[in-house]
Amino acid sequence: MIRSFLDNAITKIKKQEFVLDKEIPIKYLFNLSFEKFLMLVRGFFNWNLLHKGxxxxxxxxxxxxxxxxxxxxxxxxxxxxxxxxxxxxxxxxxxxxxxxxxxxxxxxxxxxxxxxxxxxxxxxxxxxxxxxxxxxxxxxxxxxxxxxxxxxxxxxxxxxxxxxxxxxxxxxxxxxxxxxxxxxxxxxxxxxxxxxxxxxxxxxxxxxxxxxxxxxxxxxxxxxxxxxxxxxxx
CATH class of the missing domain: 2.160.10.10 (Hexapeptide repeat proteins)
Known part of the structure; x- marks a missing residue:
């Protein structure tokens, strides 16, 4: 389920079809997703760049x-x-x-x-x-x-x-x-x-x-x- 969710999310962000390699372990994908989420939060709240929209x-x-x-x-x-x-x-x-x-x-x-x-x-x-x-x-x-x-x-x-x-x-x-x-x-x-x-x-x-x-x-x-x-x- 997480693999399909990430495929769809990345496809929408990149605006082109994206399919993750099936050999990537689910645990690796979960940890990577959590890391990117923290980076997104950090980007949203830090560096006074919120006004950029x-x-x-x-x-x-x-x-x-x-x-x-x-x-x-x-x-x-x-x-x-x-x-x-x-x-x-x-x-x-x-x-x-x-x-x-x-x-x-x-x-x-x-x-x-x-x-x-x-x-x-x-x-x-x-x-x-x-x-x-x-x-x-x-x-x-x-x-x-x-x-x-x-x-x-x-x-x-x-x-x-x-x-x-x-x-x-x-x-x-x-x-x-x-x-x-x-x-x-x-x-x-x-x-x-x-x-x-x-x-x-x-x-x-x-x-x-x-x-x-x-x-x-x-x-x-x-x-x-x-x-x-x-x-x-x-």
Missing amino acids: RFFLIGKRCVLKCVSKISVGNGVLIERNCYIDGLSMNGIILGDYTSIGMNTTIICSGTFKNIGKGLKVGHGVGLGTHGFFGCAGGVEIGNNTIFGNFVSLHSENHNFSNTNELIKNQGVNRKGIVIGENCWIGSKATILDGVIMENGVIIAAGAVVKEGVYKENGIYGGVPAKFLKTRNND
Whole structure:
């Protein structure tokens, strides 16, 4: 009975048919359901986000800072041990049914002298566990893009040309990162400032993606990431 209930509930939430694997033990499903219920309650009562008029789930030991700059869509899931700081010009926007994996850090400003731009995430996006999202230069992520675990984004760079001055005192430059819709970013990939990733791009695990335009439906990998081939229906 609980399996059927969960199938129907998840189908309604995701707005597409969903059937749980029959090999999942009932006790596991019951414990998982109870955990998600507690996350829903936590999301409803905490972080002063009630005025958003949305329902979302928050795991244990999450830290949300500058919540007035965080906008949460329907069905957003924030797993345990996440640190999210919305301090920035444009804040953080999390689209409907976005999920943020456990132990993920999102920081939008690296300095109080010049706060950053922020993060905009589309609908149905999955951010893997242990991610780092540095959004000072601005990060945009399109609908239905998915990230592997331990992915990091860095949307600003230190200036370093003056050898007579400490690097830390030379300030930063920012170009921002734009990632399109329906992309797949592999585990432990690093995405640097100035990247423009068009729709349908795949980045191989461990790749370092430097400034440039990455064409639609292209597959890229390596250090630095280079074009490997184009996705096709074969």
